Amino acid sequence: MEPWRRNVAVLWIAVFIAASAWTMVMPFMPVFLSEDLGVGAGVTVWAGLLGAVNSGFSALTAPIWGALGDRWGRKAMMVRAGIFLGSAYVLMAFVRNPYELLGVRVMIGALTGFIPTATALVATTTPERHMGQALSLVATGNQAGSILGPMLGGFLADLIGIRNTMALSGVAVFAATLLVVFAVREQFQRPARQPAHFLSDMRQVLQGGPLIVVLAMSLLLQMSQSAMEPVLIPHIRQLLGSGSPNWMAGVIYSVPGIAFVLAAPSWARLGERWGYTTTVTIGLAGGALFTLPQALVQSGLGMGSFRLSAGLALAAVTPGISALIAASVPREQRGKAFGLNQSAFNVGAMLGPLLGGVLGDRVGIRWVFPATALLLLFAAGWCWSLVRARVRQHRDSQLTA
DSSP, X not given: OOHHHHHHHHHHHHHHHHHHHHHHHGGGHHHIIIIISOOOTTHHXXXXXXXXXXXXXXXXXXXXXXXXXXXXXXXXXXXXXXXXXXXXXXXXXXXOSHHHHHHHHHHHHHHOOHHHHHHHHHHHHSOGXXXXXXHHHHHHHHHHHHHHHHHHHHHHHHHHOHHHHHHHHHHHHHHHHHHHHHHOOOOOOOOSSOOSSHHHHHHHHHTTSHXXXXXXXXXXXXXXXXXXXXXXXXXXXXXXXXXOOHHXXXXXXXHHHHHHXXXXXXXXXXXXXXXXXXXXXXXXXXXXXXXXXXXXXXXXXXXXXXXXXXXXXXXXXXXXXXXXXXXXXXXGGHHHHHHHHHHHHHHHHHHHHHHHHHHHHHTOGGGXXXXXXXXXXXXXXXXXXXXXXXXXXXXXXXXXX
């Protein structure tokens, strides 16, 4: 097997384990706060704060870790992130109050970044002609782990308790890190010239413009999807009717992730033929088209159908954005670029729930769906403008020649 193919296979397994470990624990934070840490009133406030500090500190530090990856190697940064992430999960099993838990979540946000670093590692060790398919495969590992994690976490929480599940998640991340240490190959050469300081490093990466547009699309995508988090499960349960089991709402909630795993590889192949700006634009527009009717459906089946359709369309976007980032910057700067993308992702993850919560409270849950569709359309417009700019640039270069 070629070294880059082995890297992709190993990193798929490592990302799958890390995503499973994350979602085994995080959905059960409100239960952990109330039942283990004795938080009575304000459980939802604490749960929201835990999510916000994680995203906020990750947004601040991800570009720094990306820049260090470009200087010292992405594999080294991935191992570092895995050690901190596994340690944080084990520490969570021993916290005694919500303030200690908050400190661990700050540690996770500031010091980890296992999955984004894996994406950067794929983007720097894969031949350019196979880039899209390799990035989409790693993304499916993330989604597959995110689908399995909550189910496995719920089973383990009932069997061995939430604290032991946290510790087991840490052990799983350590195992994934060891897999990276011994099975991933990176022929890294430290750049001869180093920028004078971090800010000049970032300016060098952003110079030229296309990357900024791609980062804006990433922010809007995550903002649109996370805006549904505060309102979606209650809305689905209302559609299903009183007395419906929770697992049915969970299945409908998870349908886009299943659609992503099924459709992302096909979108990657289309991206190699048509160009990723085209497939990302189609995916964003299709996602908006199938998100808007979710405000009007009157049944759980209708909601599931439109969420499946939106998921199939949006499966083009995340791997396509990764491919566009790889195409926008030189190979030696991709760690910084993916670090900036992780920051954009986390800013969207902070702003989205605020938007969804405010809209759901002030004007009604159903208005969240048109708002998220509008965000996707804005992102599609920016992506299409990027397509037209590249076409114009190509035409001008031909006329000059």
